[in-house]
Amino acid sequence: MLDDLVTIALKAGAAIMAIYARFDPATMATKGDGSPVTEADAAAEALILEELARLAPEIPVVAEEAVAAGQVPETGRRFFLVDPLDGTKEFISRNGEFTVNIALIEDGVPVLGVVYAPAIGVIYAGGKGQGAKVADVEAGKIGAWRAISVRAEPQHGGLCVIASRSHLTDETKSFIERFSVADFVTAGSSLKFCKLAAGEADLYPRLGRTMEWDTAAGDAVLRAAKGAVLTMDGKPLVYGKRNQKDDVDFANPWFAATGRFDPFASAEQ
Known part of the structure; x- marks a missing residue:
């Protein structure tokens, strides 16, 4: 298919x-x-x-x-x-x-x-x-x-972080500040997931509004490339979210898409 x-x-x-x-x-x-x-x-x-x-x-x-x-x-x-x-x-x-x-x-x-x-x-x-x-x-x-496939590990000197060109929130900026960042780039649409999948970046945090149709295809490509999309509790993002207590159907929580880097186990001050 x-x-x-x-x-x-x-x-x-x-x-x-x-x-x-x-x-x-x-x-x-x-x-x-x-x-x-x-x-x-x-x-x-x-x-x-x-x-x-x-x-x-x-x-x-x-x-x-x-x-x-x-x-x-x-x-x-x-x-x-x-x-x-x-x-x-x-x-x-x-x-x-x-x-x-x-x-x-x-x-x-x-x-x-x-x-x-x-x-x-x-x-x-x-x-x-x-x-x-x-x-x-x-x-x-x-x-x-x-x-x-995703990068085996971040390059020397720090992470390459990719973020939204049009939706870079203050919360996302604060999250990024937790890490040693060697390179910061922006991109539009689901291309951010794909650049992670192709080994061109290490981390894509999105602490802002998204819906499941925004993320699902890029998430599938990233997972197939051995990456992950994790919610703020470190668990994989799930799909088909209906009747949510605090949000509309198919709305996503905040997440961080990653290659091999685990942002919830490896935060650096």
């Missing part, structure tokens, strides 16, 4: 890029939570939902824009999580760091994931027991896949 999800992501990326070429910020709308949404979000999600219905009609799909419209299916032990255009702010600012995210969840764990950045021309994929990989994409065609 991973290859099928790759194909679907490529098609969604093509739909997004057709709109990106002629995008007018004046056509942007705002959702109830204040976040922006564009024609590209809707077009990509409609395509992905149609393709997933053909591929696996028995598996429910939780998709960002559908949920925003009140269309929330029942979720059993297996379901898809879809963010058709993660990084809408990056899309609007035209820096290219937006992605198509498709993940399969089983028993609360992201077991398959695809992250495609169509403007940059790179796609990441990974699955439980399958490892993680990356390939360049040119004119919609995938080049040779390359296996990726």
Whole structure:
């Protein structure tokens, strides 16, 4: 199924890029939570939902824009999580760091994931027991896949920390200050998970608002590359969170995504 999800992501990326070429910020709308949404979000999600219905009609799909419209299916032990255009702010600012995210969840764990950045021309994929990989994409065609994995250990001189370009909270900054940091970089969308998976960084903390569709595909790629996404109590992030006491369905707690580095066992003052 991973290859099928790759194909679907490529098609969604093509739909997004057709709109990106002629995008007018004046056509942007705002959702109830204040976040922006564009024609590209809707077009990509409609395509992905149609393709997933053909591929696996028995598996429910939780998709960002559908949920925003009140269309929330029942979720059993297996379901898809879809963010058709993660990084809408990056899309609007035209820096290219937006992605198509498709993940399969089983028993609360992201077991398959695809992250495609169509403007940059790179796609990441990974699955439980399958490892993680990356390939360049040119004119919609995938080049040779390359296996990726997290760094064996932080490089000499301290950690390479990657953080959100658009959502760097004060709490995240304070968390980062606990460690010896040699390099600090920012990136948009779920590319942060993928850069960890490819061994390009050690730590991605996110002490701020995210939803499950924001993280699931990147989390699947990172786990397949032998990394982890841990909540503030040091436990793996889980998916399919419904009827939460203190938050809405599918909302994530704060987390730290890591390679081999354990931020909760290795804090440095």
